[in-house]
Amino acid sequence: MMIDYQHLMTYFNESPIYIQVAWGTSLILAIAIVCLSVYLKVLRFHLRKKEIENKLLKSEYEALIIEYLYTEDELGDGHTFKESVIEQLQSAILIESKRKLIISILYNLTYEVSGELSDTIKTLYIKAGFVAHALKRLESKHWYIIAKGIGELSHFRIDNVYNNVSKFLDHPRLEVRKETELYLVELFKFKGLSFLNTLTDTLSEWMQLRLLETLQKFDDQQICDINPWLKSQNESVILFAIKLAQIYNQFEVQNTLTELLSHPKKQVRIAAIQALTHLYGIEAKEMLKANFNDLSLEEQICFFGMLEKLVMPSDEPFVEKYLFHKNFDIQLLALKILKSINIEKYMGLSKTTTNEKDSSMIELVNTI
């Protein structure tokens, strides 16, 4: 063995320098692989151990929380079972891993159950001291921790921390601002929309949908005055307010919507026409009819959509002018409108029309 070792050393020493470097590198890599393998094995062992511990802890806390939710019994010494559970949770949440575990159980439950039980879960959340921890998260330097803290307060419907949360409406990160806006609407319903008064950001289509979805969950659908938002400098706020007017049948804002027909942005004007159609804006219809030639093509199509719903016999001369319009949508709508108000005149069209395209359109409208 000794001879072999000496032989190897001699071979190494007599080898050219690049061979020596190659051997040295191989040796270092081999040692590194062995060390890393051992480290991974130890790490895996600890992770598995941790996972088993977490599973055990989870089932322990699950059982405790569920029993809390259903128990009203008192122990002999006057110390209620519920109080003892809260004390256990209060001490557990001082350890971050346990706090995360308990929060995940509470989240899980709130997704699955409603009614009186979800109120009890909220009470447990408050009594166990989670609110203070969520508020601590709001003091974090990291935006994602703040956003998560607001999300948690919103999820458990903690409405007495308005001042702590509303200050994040001006946070530099968009994600935090969005969470704050959702918190306000989720907990304060239409009153929570007051942030729209000062909003300078663009309210994305996705955010608008989320807000509308949240608002529709409430039993009380009594909406506040949306006029200030319809007059906002923020285009996205106007578009959102128009949606509100349409969804909540705000007939009283018809005049403001009519004013929006002369808004500099085309998208706003189109949305206003659609809302006025829904709200039976007869006056707006007459106004648009008078200025029809000044409208953009999209607005003209949209107006014909309005006319289809709000047409009166007196509109017939106007419609007749567009029966052979070069735009497909306008022609189609004009023919449909004529068919609905004067079927005889409409039937006569097929006899007098010689143009192949127009005949095809009439045939198409016949099938509708």
Add this chain to the structure above:
Amino acid sequence: MDKKRIVLAEDNNTLSLLLKFRLEKEGYELFMAKDGKEAITLIEASNPDLIITDIMMPFISGLEVISHIRIALDKDTPIIVFSSAGQEEMVLKAFSLGANDFMGKPFSPNELMIRIKRILN
């Protein structure tokens, strides 16, 4: 008096525990399955008076469980289905396969108890 037997097929362990606690308190004997496969085994072995199943479960879905009970086992055991938001189509399929009732999540356990009592009595 014999306890009424209920098979609960639900992959959410916390919800299963919650319902187990409540149903056992009300005097029912509960058999819990964490997926459709286990549910079918339990149903075949325990011949329950009522089956409560979630629609979305690992291995075998709630719809397949209903289909197995009604077609393969040819049993008319009442079935209550749990569904989540956006699963309206699935609920309709569940009814066409033979489910008796459904509850959308999140649901009130008290309401579930009323429905169970109505079905079993």
